[in-house]
Amino acid sequence: MPESYAYYPGCSGLGTSREYELSTRKVCQALDLELREIPDWSCCGSSPAHTVDHVFSSALAARNLALVEEMGLETVITPCPSCLTNLKVAAWRMQEESFLQEVNQYLEQPCKNQVQVKSVLQALVEDVSLSRIKEQVQNPLKGLKIAPYYGCIMNRPPGIMDFDDPENPTAMDQILKALGAQVVDFPLKVECCGASYGIPRQEVVLHLSGKLLDLARVQGADALAVPCPLCQMNLDMRQNQINSFLQQDFQLPVFYYTQLMGMAFGLEHKELGLDKLCVDPLPALNRAKQRQAEEQEERARKQKQRQANQSSAPARSASE
Amino acid sequence: MRIGVFVCHCGSNIADNVEVARAAQTSLLYPDVTFATDMMYTCSEAGQSGIEQAVQEHSLDGVVVAACTPKMHEPTFRRAVERAGLNRYMFEMVNIREHASWISKDKEKNTRKAQELIHMAVEKLRQNSALTPKYFEINKRVLIIGAGIAGIQAALDCAEGGLEVLLLEKESTIGGKMAKLDKTFPTVDCSSCILSPKMVDVSLHPNITLYAYSELEQLSGYVGNYQATIRRKATYVDWDKCTGCGRCMEKCPSKKARDHFNEDLTRTTAINIPFPQAIPKRAKIDANHCLKLLKDKCGICEEVCPTQAIDYNMQDELVTAEVGAVITSTGFDLFDHSKYGEYGGGRYQDVITSMQYERLLNASGPTGGAIQRPSDGKEPKKVVFVQCVGSRDKSVDRPYCSGFCCMYTAKQAILTKDHLPESESFVFYMDIRAPGKQYDEFTRRAIEEYGTRYVRGRVAQIYPYGEGLMVRGVDTLMGCQVEVEADLVVLAVGAECSKEAPALAEKLRISTDQHGFFTESHPKLRPVETNTAGIFLAGACQGPKDIPSSVGQGSAAAAKILALFSKDMLESDPQVAQVNLPRCIGCGKCIRICPFGAIQEVQDRAGQPKAEVIETVCQGCGLCEVTCPQSAIQLNHCTDNQILAEVNALCPPKTEESFE
Numbered sequence: 001m002p003e004s005y006a007y008y009p010g011c012s013g014l015g016t017s018r019e020y021e022l023s024t025r026k027v028c029q030a031l032d033l034e035l036r037e038i039p040d041w042s043c044c045g046s047s048p049a050h051t052v053d054h055v056f057s058s059a060l061a062a063r064n065l066a067l068v069e070e071m072g073l074e075t076v077i078t079p080c081p082s083c084l085t086n087l088k089v090a091a092w093r094m095q096e097e098s099f100l101q102e103v104n105q106y107l108e109q110p111c112k113n114q115v116q117v118k119s120v121l122q123a124l125v126e127d128v129s130l131s132r133i134k135e136q137v138q139n140p141l142k143g144l145k146i147a148p149y150y151g152c153i154m155n156r157p158p159g160i161m162d163f164d165d166p167e168n169p170t171a172m173d174q175i176l177k178a179l180g181a182q183v184v185d186f187p188l189k190v191e192c193c194g195a196s197y198g199i200p201r202q203e204v205v206l207h208l209s210g211k212l213l214d215l216a217r218v219q220g221a222d223a224l225a226v227p228c229p230l231c232q233m234n235l236d237m238r239q240n241q242i243n244s245f246l247q248q249d250f251q252l253p254v255f256y257y258t259q260l261m262g263m264a265f266g267l268e269h270k271e272l273g274l275d276k277l278c279v280d281p282l283p284a285l286n287r288a289k290q291r292q293a294e295e296q297e298e299r300a301r302k303q304k305q306r307q308a309n310q311s312s313a314p315a316r317s318a319s320e
Numbered sequence: 321m322r323i324g325v326f327v328c329h330c331g332s333n334i335a336d337n338v339e340v341a342r343a344a345q346t347s348l349l350y351p352d353v354t355f356a357t358d359m360m361y362t363c364s365e366a367g368q369s370g371i372e373q374a375v376q377e378h379s380l381d382g383v384v385v386a387a388c389t390p391k392m393h394e395p396t397f398r399r400a401v402e403r404a405g406l407n408r409y410m411f412e413m414v415n416i417r418e419h420a421s422w423i424s425k426d427k428e429k430n431t432r433k434a435q436e437l438i439h440m441a442v443e444k445l446r447q448n449s450a451l452t453p454k455y456f457e458i459n460k461r462v463l464i465i466g467a468g469i470a471g472i473q474a475a476l477d478c479a480e481g482g483l484e485v486l487l488l489e490k491e492s493t494i495g496g497k498m499a500k501l502d503k504t505f506p507t508v509d510c511s512s513c514i515l516s517p518k519m520v521d522v523s524l525h526p527n528i529t530l531y532a533y534s535e536l537e538q539l540s541g542y543v544g545n546y547q548a549t550i551r552r553k554a555t556y557v558d559w560d561k562c563t564g565c566g567r568c569m570e571k572c573p574s575k576k577a578r579d580h581f582n583e584d585l586t587r588t589t590a591i592n593i594p595f596p597q598a599i600p601k602r603a604k605i606d607a608n609h610c611l612k613l614l615k616d617k618c619g620i621c622e623e624v625c626p627t628q629a630i631d632y633n634m635q636d637e638l639v640t641a642e643v644g645a646v647i648t649s650t651g652f653d654l655f656d657h658s659k660y661g662e663y664g665g666g667r668y669q670d671v672i673t674s675m676q677y678e679r680l681l682n683a684s685g686p687t688g689g690a691i692q693r694p695s696d697g698k699e700p701k702k703v704v705f706v707q708c709v710g711s712r713d714k715s716v717d718r719p720y721c722s723g724f725c726c727m728y729t730a731k732q733a734i735l736t737k738d739h740l741p742e743s744e745s746f747v748f749y750m751d752i753r754a755p756g757k758q759y760d761e762f763t764r765r766a767i768e769e770y771g772t773r774y775v776r777g778r779v780a781q782i783y784p785y786g787e788g789l790m791v792r793g794v795d796t797l798m799g800c801q802v803e804v805e806a807d808l809v810v811l812a813v814g815a816e817c818s819k820e821a822p823a824l825a826e827k828l829r830i831s832t833d834q835h836g837f838f839t840e841s842h843p844k845l846r847p848v849e850t851n852t853a854g855i856f857l858a859g860a861c862q863g864p865k866d867i868p869s870s871v872g873q874g875s876a877a878a879a880k881i882l883a884l885f886s887k888d889m890l891e892s893d894p895q896v897a898q899v900n901l902p903r904c905i906g907c908g909k910c911i912r913i914c915p916f917g918a919i920q921e922v923q924d925r926a927g928q929p930k931a932e933v934i935e936t937v938c939q940g941c942g943l944c945e946v947t948c949p950q951s952a953i954q955l956n957h958c959t960d961n962q963i964l965a966e967v968n969a970l971c972p973p974k975t976e977e978s979f980e
Contacts, residue, residue, distance in 0.1 A: 167661050187664070187783030218786050 005123065006068040006115070007035035008087070010044060010080035010229075017080070017229035019273025023258035024079045024120055026272060030136055030265050031128055038067045038076070044083040045090065054093065059106035061090035066111040075116045077123045079258070081154045081228045085161075087117040092160045119154065121227050121257070122163045125171045130178045138266035140180025143292030144285070146260070147186040147221035148172045149212060149235075151193060151228040166190070172257050176225060179264040184219040188212055193231045198238065206245040209234045213242060213250045222284045223253040225260055232256060236278045253281035323442055324355040324380040326371060327434075328362035328387035330417055337421035339431045343386065346435050350442045354378055363393050368400040375404035382406070382445045386414040386438050392842070407450035409894070409957055412441040436970060443969040447962045451894035456936045458544030459644040460885045464488065465536055465824070468496020469867055470859025471649035472518050473874030478647075479527035481882040486641055487522065488550060490820075491580075492533040493598035494519055496651055500581065502681040502689075504867060505731040506762035512597060512684070519599040532600055535820075537638060539827050540917070542937060543854030544644045544890050554634040555604035556613070557591070561629035564593060564601030568621035568630070577609035579686075583676040585694065586686040591621050591630075595684060603629075645854045645884060647877045648838065649870075650824060652815040652860040655710025655718065662781045663709065663811060669695040670789055670808050671782055674705075674728060677810045681735050691739050693808045696787075700807035703736050704791045705729045705747040706779045711814035712750060720835065722814035724866040726753045729812045730766040737770045745772045746804055748779050748793050756868070775802060782809055815864035828855050837863045848877040856880055895957045896938035897945060903952035904930045910944035910953050919944060919953075 013021035028035050043049075045060035065087065068076045078084050094100040094113040104110040118126075124133065150169050158166035167190060173183045193212060194205030212235065216224050226232045236254035243250055254277070262272040274281055325347040329335035340358040347356045355378045359367050362385055371383060383406070385397050390413040398408035416434040424430055462478045464471050467489035475487045493499070499519075501511035522528055537549040572589035579588040581595055590609040593601055603621075611618035612632055622630040657665030657673050665671045670693045672680075683689035693700050707729055711722040726749065733745040747766075752774070754760040766772045779793035791804045817836030818824075825832045830850040831839045838861050841849040848856050856877040859870040884890075897910075897919070906929030911919045918937035924930050931944075931953060944953045951960055 165661075185784060187781070215783075215785065219784075 003032065004034040004036060004073065006071055006073040006076040007037045008041055008044070008064060008076055008078040008083055009037065010078055010083040012080055012082075012229035016233055017256070019276040020079055020229055020232070020256040020258060023256055023262045023272040026267055027258045027261045027265065028120070030262075030267070031124075031132060033123070033128065035077075036071065036073065038064055038071070041067065044078075044086040046082040046086045050086060050089075055099070055102050056106065057086065058090035058093055058099070059103045061087050062094065062103050062111040062113070063107055063109075065091065065113065065115045065117075066107060066109045068115045069112055070109065073115075075118055075123075077118045077120050079120045079227070081119065081151055082230065084117065084119045085153050088160055091115070091117055119163070119227070121154070121171050121175075124175060130174055133175060133261070134178045137179055137264045139264055141176075141260060141264050141288075142180050143295070144181045144288040145184050145220055145222045146176050146181045146255075147184050147216035147219060147224045148176060148189060148257075149186060149193075149216075149224050149226050149231065150189050151226065151231040152190055152195070154227060155190065172225060172227060175257060176260065179260060181260065181264075184216075184221045186216065186219060186221070188215050193234045195230055195234070198234060202241070203245065205234050205238060206242050209238060210242045210246045210248065210250075213239070213252055214248070216252055217250065221252065222288050223255055223281065225255050225257040227257055239279050251279060251283070253277055253279045253284050255281065321352040321382060321446055322354045322378065322380050323350075323352045323382040323384060323445060324371075324374050324378060325350075325353055325357075325384045325386065325438060325442065326362055326367075326374075327356070327358040327416070327438070328367070328385065329358060329360050330388060330421075331361065334387070334417050334421045337425060337427055337430050338416055338434045339427060340434075343416075343431055343434045343438060347384075347438050347442065350439050352382075352446055353442055355380060362387050363396055368396070371397070371400050372404040375401070375406060380404075380406075382410045382412075382448065384412045384414060384438060384441045384445055386416045386434060386441070388417040389415050392845075407452075409451040410445070410448055412445045412448070414438050414441045439969045440966040443965040444962045447959070447965050448957065451956055453891040453894050454935055455889040456544065456892055457888070458885065458890050459546075459642050460484070461486065461641070461643045462645050462647065462881055463536075463546070463548050463641065463643040464647045464649060466490075466496070466648065466650035466859070466861070467494035467522070467530070467532075468649060468651045468859060468870070469498045469515065469518075470651070470865075470870040470874040471496070471647070472515075472522055473871045474647050474649060474858050474878045475528055476518065476521055476525065477875050477878030478881060479525045481878065483527065483881065483885060485525075485528045486548075486550075486643065487528055487530050488534050488536060489530070489532045490535050491594070492555065492602065492604045493594050493600070494522060494530070494532060495597075495599065497675075498867060499595070499597070500583070500675060500682070501678050502683075502685075503731060503735060505727045506756070506758040508731065508734065516597050519597070523599045530600065531639070532602075533604060534639075536824065536827060539646065542916075542939070543884075545936070546643045546646060546854065548641045548643055548646075550639045550641060552637040552639060554607075554636050555602070556607070556610070556630065556632055556634045557603045557605065558629045558631050558634075559600065559602045561627040562602045562625075563627055563629075564598075564603065565626065566593060566603070567624050567626065568603055569593065571620050571624045573618060573620060574609045574611050577606040582679050582686050583673065585672075585676055585679055597684075605630075645856065645881045646828065647856045647858050647874075647881070648824065648828060648830075648861055649858040649874060649877075650818050650821060650861040652864060653818050655716075655813040655816050657709055657811045657813050659716055660709060660811075663706065663779070663809075664782050664784075664789075665709075665811055668782070668784055668789065669693075670700075672808070672810055674725070674732065674810055674812045677732055678728075681732070681739065689739075691736065691808075698807070699740055699743075701740075701743055702788075702804065702806045702808075703733075703743060703745045704779075704789075704804055704806040704809045705733060705745065705812060706782075706791075706809065707747065707749045707812045708778075709811040709813050710816065711812075718814055718816065718835070720864070721753060722864040723753070724864065725812040725814060726763065727756070727759055727866065729810075730754075730763040730772070732810065733766045733772040734770050737772070745770075746791075746806070747772055747774045748791075749774060749776060750778065751776075756866070777802070815860060818861065821861060828852065830855055837861065848873055848880055854884070892936050893940060894935075895940045895955065896935050897933045897940070897942075897953050897955050899931050899933060900952045900954065901930055903950045905950055905952070906930050907949065909947050909949065913943050913947045915941070915943065 045057035050057035155166045194208040197204040259272045327340045327344040344356045344358040401411045402408040414437045420430045420433045461484040463486045465488045475485045534552045537551040568591045574590035577590045591605045679685040754763045777794040777796045781792045795802045821836045858874040858877040922932045942955045945955045
C-alpha cells in the first residue's frame with residue numbers, strides 16, 4: 001500500500017476552496033499519508049481548453065503527469081473532481097499511442113502515461129481503509145445529520161472514473177458513518193448543481209442548487225457534505241441568492257467532507273478553515289449537539305423506567 | 321436415371337437476385353438430368369401439378385426443387401412427388417432463397433451459387449434409394465407441464481376429447497398468474513370468478529390426474545412413446561389425509577415464511593395453503609421456516625391436525641409415467657424491478673410492482689381489497705404508474721414489448737378511481753399499445769371517463785420526498801420536465817422467460833430464443849408446435865401473452881394433440897441409421913455415442929456381437945455414422961457416399977493431377 005502520494009492541489013485549492021486544501025492536508029497528516037506536492041504543477045486542463053481542443057487540454061494534464069513520473073511515484077491524488085476528471089480523461093485518451101504522441105509534441109518532457117490518478121476520497125476509502133479512519137476519531141459526530149452530495153462528475157463517466165457506483169455512490173457515506181455522523185438518504189447525490197452556469201445564467205444554478213438544499217432539508221439534514229469546490233461554492237456562497245430567488249430560508253452549512261473528518265479527529269476549527277464557510281456552521285452543530293443530549297436524556301429516563309419495572313416484577317423475570 | 325430440376329422464382333424473392341432461367345438451363349448439363357424448368361411459384365397448386373405432369377411426361381424417376389427452406393415445403397413437394405407415383409425420398413430440395421438470393425444482391429455470384437447447390441443435389445439424388453416408413457404404436461396419454469390458465473385450458477380440452485392427462489404444477493396450487501389478478505381487461509370482470517370454475521373442473525375431471533408441487537425431472541423417448549420422470553416435492557403433509565381445514569395455519573407459530581402468492585407484501589405461516597380457492601386445497605410446509613424441520617422444536621401442526629396428515633419425514637418422490645405427447649405451458653416470470661436502481665424498487669417501500677398492486681386491489685389480498693400503501697397503510701391520493709419497466713429497453717436486455725402492460729395499467733388506473741374516487745392517477749408511457757378487441761376503447765375510457773392523466777415520456781428518477789415520493793420524468797409531447805409528488809408508485813413490470821425455462825428446454829430437447837422463450841416451429845404457421853415431434857407449446861412460455869391469447873394457444877395445442885392421436889399408429893421417419901452387418905465388428909462405439917439409446921448390441925447367428933438400430937428410437941442425427949471405424953453404420957438418405965457425391969460436385973477431383 002503506497003503511503004506516499006504525489007499530490008495535485010488544483011487551482012481552486014489556492015483560492016475559493018482554501019478550506020478544502022487546508023483540511024485535506026491536515027486530515028492526511030493525521031492519517032500518516034505523505035502528500036508530496038508536484039513541483040511546479042500547472043493547470044489541469046479544466047479551463048475552457050477541453051471544450052476547444054482535446055490534444056491541448058490533455059497536454060496541460062500530461063505535463064503534470066510527466067512531472068509525477070519524474071518524482072518516481074506511481075499514484076497522484078487530487079481533492080478536486082474537476083482536476084480528477086481532466087487528469088483521468090487525458091490518461092484514458094493517451095492510452096491510444098497516436099494520441100499520446102500528439103500530446104507529447106507539446107511537452108518538453110514527454111509523458112509515458114504510467115501514473116495512476118485517484119481522488120483523495122478514493123485513496124481514503126481504498127488505501128487507508130475505514131477502520132484506520134475510525135481509529136483516528138476522537139470526537140464522534142454523534143447526532144449530526146448529514147446529506148452526502150457528490151456532484152455530477154466525481155464518479156462519471158463510469159468507464160473512465162472506475163470508482164464507486166455512478167448513480168448511487170457510497171464512499172463518502174461510509175466515511176461519514178465511520179465518523180459517527182448520521183447519513184440521511186439523499187437520492188439527488190449525483191444531480192447537477194448548476195456548475196459554472198453561475199456566471200452566464202445564474203438562475204439555472206439558483207434553481208438546481210435550490211432543489212438540492214430543499215431535499216436536504218426535507219430529509220432532515222443539519223448540513224451537507226461535498227467533495228467538490230464548485231458544488232460547495234454554489235450551495236454555500238450562493239445560499240443567500242437562492243433564498244431570495246426561491247423565497248426560502250435555507251440555513252444549511254455546506255462542509256467539505258475533509259472538514260468533518262478533521263472535526264471528528266479533534267483538530268482545531270481554525271486549522272480546518274471552518275471560518276471560511278459562508279453559512280455559519282455553529283448553529284447547526286450546536287443544534288445537533290443539543291438534540292443528541294436530549295435524546296441521551298430520554299434514553300436514560302427510559303432505561304431507568306425499565307429497571308424500575310423489572311424490579312417491581314421479580315417473579316416474572318425469575319421464571320424466564 | 322432420369323432427373324427433373326425445377327427452379328422456383330418465389331415471386332421476386334429469388335428471381336430478383338438469381339437468374340433462375342439460366343440456373344434451370346445449366347442443370348441440363350449435369351448427369352442424368354433430362355428435364356429442367358423454372359416456375360413462378362413451385363409450391364402453388366399449378367407448380368405442384370406441373371411437377372406431377374413432368375414426372376409422367378418425361379418418365380422422371382427423381383426430382384430436384386430449388387426454392388426456399390426445406391423446413392417449410394419439403395413435406396409439400398414430397399407429397400407431390402408421391403402423387404406422381406415416385407417414392408417420396410426420390411426428391412431433393414435446394415434452398416436458393418435463404419442461402420443465395422436473400423444474402424447478396426450480386427446476381428452473378430448468387431446464380432453461380434444456386435447452380436452449384438443444384439449440382440450437389442443432383443449428384444446426391446443419383447445415390448438416393450426408395451425408403452419406406454414403418455408404423456409404430458402410440459400411447460395416447462398427454463403430459464402438461466404448468467397449470468396456469470394456458471395449461472388448464474389445454475388439459476380440459478384434451479380431457480374432453482377423451483385423452484388421459486397428467487397435469488404438472490410446480491406450486492402447491494394450480495391457477496398460475498391469473499389466480500393472483502384482481503380484475504381482467506377489457507371487461508373488468510373478476511379474475512378468480514372466471515378462473516375458479518375451470519380450476520374446479522380440472523380437479524373433478526375423471527381424465528385429469530393432477531400432480532401439484534411437482535416438476536419434470538427427465539423426459540426420454542420419442543413422439544407417441546415418451547417416458548417422463550416426475551419429481552413430487554415433499555410437502556410434509558399427506559395430501560390423501562389433508563382436508564384443507566386450515567387449522568394448522570391458525571396455530572403455526574412461525575409466521576415469517578415468504579408469501580409468494582401475495583408477492584411478498586406480507587408474510588405467511590410455515591405451513592400454509594396459498595389462498596382460499598387453491599386447487600388442490602392442501603397444506604404444505606415451507607422447510608426454510610418450519611421450526612420442527614429446522615430445529616426439531618414445535619410440532620404444533622402435528623398436534624392440531626384432526627386427520628394426522630403431517631409427516632415431517634416425507635421425502636421427494638420420483639414417479640414415472642408413459643406419455644405420448646407433451647404440452648409445456650410454464651408461463652413467464654416478472655422482470656426484477658430492482659434492476660432499475662433509479663426507480664428505487666426494492667429500496668423504497670411505496671414503489672411496488674404491478675403484480676403487488678394487483679394483490680392490494682384484490683378482495684382476498686392482504687389488505688382485503690383496500691388500497692393501502694405498504695409503508696404506513698395510508699390511502700394514496702396520487703398514484704403514479706410507470707410503464708415499460710423491463711420492456712422495450714435494450715439497456716436491461718429486454719428489447720421486446722411485453723404486450724399486456726399498457727392494458728393492465730389502464731385497468732389498474734380505472735380500478736384505482738373506483739376504489740378511491742378522490743384519487744388522481746398518472747401514467748408515464750412510451751406508446752399505448754392496445755391492438756386487441758375492445759382494447760383501445762378500454763384505454764380511451766381510462767383517459768376520458770376516469771380522468772387518468774397520461775404523460776408520454778420516461779421517468780428518470782423516483783426518490784423519497786417527505787412522506788411521499790418524487791417522480792421526475794419528461795413529457796415529450798409538451799417538451800418539458802415533469803415532477804409529480806406521488807403517494808404510491810406502481811411499476812408496470814414486463815414479462816421475461818421463466819427462470820426454469822432454459823433447463824426445461826434442455827430436458828425436452830426444444831430450443832429457446834435469445835431471451836429464453838421457447839421457440840415455435842414456425843412463427844406464423846406452426847405457432848404451438850416445436851421442432852421436436854410430440855412437444856407442443858401453450859401460453860407465455862413461448863412469448864409474453866395476455867389471457868385470451870394464452871387460452872387460445874392452450875386450446876390450439878390440445879387440438880394439435882387430438883389430431884395427432886386420432887391415428888392409432890404413427891409413421892416413423894425412415895431417415896434412420898442402418899447397420900451393414902457383414903462390415904460391423906461389434907466394437908460398440910456407436911452404442912456409447914448414441915444420445916438417444918437407439919442402438920443395442922445383438923448377436924448374429926455365429927454368436928458375434930453386432931450393433932442393431934431401434935428404428936423408432938433413432939432420431940437420424942448421424943453421430944454413429946461418423947463414429948463407426950468401419951463405416952458399417954450408415955444414415956439412410958445421408959450416407960457417406962451421398963455426402964461425398966455432393967463434395968465431389970462442389971470440388972471436382974482434378975483428373976489431370978498425377979500422384980505418381
